Amino acid sequence: MSSRPRNREGTLRQLQAECPVLTLYERFEQLMAIVLSAVIAVIVVVSLVQLIRDIHTTGAATFAALSGALLALGAVYWLIRERDHPPPVARGEP
Numbered sequence: 001m002s003s004r005p006r007n008r009e010g011t012l013r014q015l016q017a018e019c020p021v022l023t024l025y026e027r028f029e030q031l032m033a034i035v036l037s038a039v040i041a042v043i044v045v046v047s048l049v050q051l052i053r054d055i056h057t058t059g060a061a062t063f064a065a066l067s068g069a070l071l072a073l074g075a076v077y078w079l080i081r082e083r084d085h086p087p088p089v090a091r092g093e094p
Contacts (some may be wrong), residue, residue: 040073 047066051058 044070044073 051063051066
């Protein structure tokens with residue numbers, strides 16, 4: 001009998017533990033997350049600046065809609081963060 005693990009996932013985990021180098025795809029994925037976060041932040045800032053400049057002509061409905069959109073973005077971020085980085089208890093760590 002061979003001494004190899006039966007499943008490929010065990011082999012992959014063992015290889016990842018031995019070689020902590022990120023793959024090109026993982027680095028690209030991290031870079032895209034940072035770029036998208038920056039783009040969203042710029043869009044929010046530009047929107048707020050435009051609202052502040054035209055505060056007398058902007059209606060209450062517009063402020064309410066933008067507030068709701070901002071809350072929705074925050075909720076999505078919170079849900080994605082929880083999915084990608086579960087709390088230590090959920091991962092089985094102390």
